[in-house]
Amino acid sequence: MAHELAGIEWRDVSKRYGQNTVIPNFNLSIGAGEFIALLGPSGCGKSTLLRMLAGLEPVSSGSIAIGGRDVTTLPPGQRGIAMVFQQYALYPHMTVRDNMAFGLRNIRMAEAEIARRVEAAAQMLELQALLERKPVQLSGGQRQRVAIGRAVVKEPLAFLFDEPLSNLDAALRTRTRLELARLHKRLGATMLFVTHDQVEAMTLANRIVVLNQGRIEQFAAPMELYQRPATRFVAGFVGSPAMNFLPVTRSADIDGCCAVTLANGVLLRTSVPALDAVSAAAGAAPMELGLRPDAIVPAADGQLQGVVEVIERLGDRTLLHVQLADGLLVVADAPPRAAEPAIGTSIRLRLELQRAHLFDAAGAAHHPA
Incomplete structure (x- = not known):
């Protein structure tokens, strides 16, 4: 036709x-x-x-x-x-x-x-x-x-x-x-x-x-x-499940990249390039660190600690809903073929910072290089 x-x-x-x-x-x-x-x-x-x-x-x-x-x-x-x-x-x-x-x-x-x-x-x-x-x-x-x-x-x-x-x-x-x-x-x-x-x-x-x-x-x-x-x-x-957002405060840049501090006091160096003067002014206020669930993985050396609340088994992937000490709920990907943690157990989570985004107080995104 x-x-x-x-x-x-x-x-x-x-x-x-x-x-x-x-x-x-x-x-x-x-x-x-x-x-x-x-x-x-x-x-x-x-x-x-x-x-x-x-x-x-x-x-x-x-x-x-x-x-x-x-x-x-x-x-x-x-x-x-x-x-x-x-x-x-x-x-x-x-x-x-x-x-x-x-x-x-x-x-x-x-x-x-x-x-x-x-x-x-x-x-x-x-x-x-x-x-x-x-x-x-x-x-x-x-x-x-x-x-x-x-x-x-x-x-x-x-x-x-x-x-x-x-x-x-x-x-x-x-x-x-x-x-x-x-x-x-x-x-x-x-x-x-x-x-x-x-x-x-x-x-x-x-x-x-x-x-x-x-x-x-x-x-x-x-x-x-x-x-x-x-x-x-x-x-x-956009994205299912949704991106995780962690409240952070800006710290001094490290090696030309933005550094932030988590609520638990842990300092993180992201892969987001240092902000220009205008963005830095916006970023002086509290910011949020954004990570997809597949960029948060269980690991003994993880920067976050929490308790497994819910396990979602979706066939091709398993999602762990973890409550952090400050009450925030994050969603992480369980490694394929790894032993599944029991609900109620304490777990550490590692943040894959090369894939982390930053969002300033105005809601604008700053991406890894």
Whole structure:
């Protein structure tokens, strides 16, 4: 199916409800053919951004362009987009074929062209055997595929997905995720995917926009977000389990690198280069040392001591939840094939400081060299 490619641009877009500003001065440019995820917690404004793009919500100020054309005031049907919602919104009295054809019949497209598009989409999404069924005869995953098929037949400039996998069970969610990735590869179309699930965002998107209270915290490739989070918010939101944060105070730099002192008085030399004057001023306040669970490992010479509270066995890895003397809970990776410590036992943990990040009082990240 031929799809014209179109980039998307928000220029100084804001959204207000009365006195309440939910999106303040939002700017984002997406290249034609990209698969972009809008990722963030509930209430961060991601669905509002999508609905303004689709024309379902008016823009309070600013402008939106699709394929270089200003669509800010155009009705939804004239924007060249197709939207897939969390709720499938299929007509129960219509067959799958008629559900997929409905939007095209509304704009009085020729029946031969409608039939061609429906057949092509059904083949792509493996729906051929279901075309004469009604929605009540379909599983949740099949209904979601029909909803996606209804979007595909429009041959839009861009696809907008609003939490489309939330209603599916875990196994089906994984399978549908793969189908969406394959669909993007086949169509090459611009796709924008709203989710609060970082696994969906990380596995599907070329680049991810991490949103917090209507603002962009970071816009980067998935592994860039994971390995070099721009802020403490991104570091805590991307990655499962989340990054550990240990309160520290700055000490004099050692060998051109930041040194910090833990709450237990232990001095640590990180691999974070010494901060410039501006960053050093921010870093004079208390900071936090950020370490992923796989950078904290049980070891007799560890800098931290705590008690094992919970053991999470995940098959490919085992996580130890350890409570430190100051009451802080950290998550560490148990070494593979090592004897598992018993719950309630005291344990020492070594911090792999070459992989430690520092976060200043403003939440900005400072990374190892």
